[in-house]
Amino acid sequence: MIEIRGAGPAAPEDPGPSWVGAVARGFRNRCPHCGEGRVFGRFLKVRHACEACGTELHHHRADDLPPYLVIFVVGHVVGLAVLETEMRLDDVPLWFQMTFWPAVALAMSLLLLQPAKGAVVGLQYALGMHGFAAIRRGRAAAAPGAEVQDGEGNGRDDPEGGRARGGPGDGAGLHRA
Numbered sequence: 001m002i003e004i005r006g007a008g009p010a011a012p013e014d015p016g017p018s019w020v021g022a023v024a025r026g027f028r029n030r031c032p033h034c035g036e037g038r039v040f041g042r043f044l045k046v047r048h049a050c051e052a053c054g055t056e057l058h059h060h061r062a063d064d065l066p067p068y069l070v071i072f073v074v075g076h077v078v079g080l081a082v083l084e085t086e087m088r089l090d091d092v093p094l095w096f097q098m099t100f101w102p103a104v105a106l107a108m109s110l111l112l113l114q115p116a117k118g119a120v121v122g123l124q125y126a127l128g129m130h131g132f133a134a135i136r137r138g139r140a141a142a143a144p145g146a147e148v149q150d151g152e153g154n155g156r157d158d159p160e161g162g163r164a165r166g167g168p169g170d171g172a173g174l175h176r177a
């Protein structure tokens with residue numbers, strides 16, 4: 001249960017991917033940790049753990065952010081396209097506008113939803129948010145004498161980690177500043 005680093009006893013000082021790399025891996029339905037295993041078991045069902053490296057993926061709390069991002073992008077693209085069509089083309093039949101653009105919006109949404117969620121999972125992994133902080137801490141602990149250093153964590157790991165783990169003495173009074 002506490003087995004977080006599937007890499008095993010090796011991998012003493014793995015800095016992990018950059019946050020851009022982790023987001024890109026998630027966007028491509030790849031594990032943000034190793035880039036090999038898949039994030040999703042079904043359409044939007046995140047696997048419990050990576051099938052390749054064993055990194056636990058169930059820590060993610062993507063929640064409503066992926067659909068929000070998808071709505072933001074699709075709304076702007078389709079909305080602009082509708083307006084441009086109306087302004088630039090004459091005699092576009094109403095039935096076309098009322099059927100074509102909703103279909104485009106639906107197709108774009110379905111295509112973007114999984115990549116968006118994967119990217120959010122990758123971002124949460126890269127920032128060490130929620131239970132992912134334990135992975136970062138475990139990696140730092142594996143490197144003796146090293147503080148939590150992960151390139152681009154910006155020290156954000158500490159309050160998040162304390163909050164997520166709920167360890168004794170920390171976390172309780174350490175709400176987000």
Ligand SMILES: [Zn+2]
Pocket residue numbers: 031032033034035036037050051052053054055
């Ligand atoms: Zn993996």
